[in-house]
Amino acid sequence: MRRDTRETSVMTAVIERYIRTGEPVASGSVARESRLGLSSASIRAIMAALTEKGYLEQPHVSAGRVPTAKAFRLYVDTLLAPRPLSKGQKEALVAALGVADADISQILRRASAVVASHSMQLGVVLAPRRGEMRWRTIEFSPVSANLVLAVLILDGGSVRTRMVAVQTAYSADELARFSNCLNSHFKGCTLAQARLRIETELELAEEKLEEMWRKALALSIPALDDSGAEREFFMDGIGQVSHTSAFADAGRLRELLSFMEERPKILDLLERTMASPDVSVSFIQGEYDATPWAVVSAPYAPREDKAPLGVVSAIGLLHMNYATVLPVVGAVAASVASVMRSRL
Structure with missing residues (x-):
């Protein structure tokens, strides 16, 4: 046409x-x-x-x-001719993210809320894969003769804790030496890189490793273990969306609530939208009255030459106000990318 x-x-x-x-x-x-x-x-x-x-x-x-x-x-x-956000509107979005005192998870959670409140749709933000986050420091603390607490802090401020069962009791001084050795070797590595290097050393050269280094490597593995862990995403806006006239129909509201409970479907949807280099719009077929849903997404990356770490999205009915929603999603994704550049 x-x-x-x-x-x-x-x-x-x-x-x-x-x-x-x-x-x-x-x-x-x-x-x-x-x-x-x-x-x-x-x-x-x-x-x-x-x-x-x-x-x-x-x-x-x-x-x-x-x-x-x-x-x-x-x-x-x-x-469509999207209405670009003013400088003041963009600054308000950045301020709403509260980046100064927050870790990455808090920022992404706030980003989903900002998208929801400014677009009047569901705001959904896909977090980076855990293996893509970078090692800042690891600390060990003795809990008992058979337990050690491992605390891994990632760039961006996220913290992961694991209780590690041990066969030998370690003193606080020994655990501090383990931490110092590991941090000197792996600080700045992604978790995937660190895990691969640790497992390779333990498998190929265990007999040749210094005993302290072997024990330190073995203690760190549980802190890097993501087995069974789903990729994380943050969602906001269900309260305001469910009270709009678009969801006065009980069947449509039930479909929305059902969709929100299907984590694998949401993860698959968000990961597929990461392939677009800019703000994109996709439609997914609804089941109730066959009306499609609309997904407006924009990926965020630490640098333009790097692969996206995640995606910022607004999800709603087909007749959402795209002229408003597209600039909001794009601006929030750009703000998250800026945070990633400064933190990672």
């Missing part, structure tokens, strides 16, 4: 009214509000043609038209 056609203009007017109201759009409403200079009869004929082409649908014989996912795809890709 050419951008300068009357069909395009009418379809844009229908979509934008549907975004505002969530109700089927009649030709008379478009004629009154669109300033296209077309009669209601002309607009009705154009809407009928758009329906035949799959851009509009008529839920009931007596109702107006509703844009389809095909129409929203064209609108988002070629017709």
Whole structure:
């Protein structure tokens, strides 16, 4: 469809009214509000043609038209003009993240809340894989003759603690020496790199290792163990979204609540959106009344030449206000990326 056609203009007017109201759009409403200079009869004929082409649908014989996912795809890709955020709005988003005194997990949790409050959709932020985080320092403390507390602090401030069973009691001085050795070797490594190096040393050269170094390596492994751990994500906004008119329909609300409980599905969805280098919009098919859901996402990376660590997303109904949501998601992702550059 050419951008300068009357069909395009009418379809844009229908979509934008549907975004505002969530109700089927009649030709008379478009004629009154669109300033296209077309009669209601002309607009009705154009809407009928758009329906035949799959851009509009008529839920009931007596109702107006509703844009389809095909129409929203064209609108988002070629017709939409997102409203850029002002400098003040961007500064307000950064301030809301509260980066000065927070660790990475706190910042990502706040980012999901910022997206939710500024977009009026679900805000969802995918955290980096644990193996991509970098080792800052590890400390060991004796708990009993058979237990040692391992505390691994990552760049960005995240903390991981593990209780490690030991066969030999260690003094606080011995554990401090273990910590110093490990930190001198692995500070700045990603957890995946550190784990690989530690396991390789233990497997290939265990007999040749100095006893203290072998014990230190063995103690560190449980702190790096992610077996059975799911990748983390943060979600916010269910309270405000569930009270909007879009979710007055109980069936649609149930579908939203059910979706929120399916962690594997959410993780798969977010990871698939990381492939896009910029803000992207994807649609997922809903089950209740077959209405698709929209996902607006933007990846964040520590540097432009590095692979993304995670993604910032807004998830909502097909007729979300994309002109507002896209700039918000992009700005929050850029702010998170800036934090990652400074922390990692």
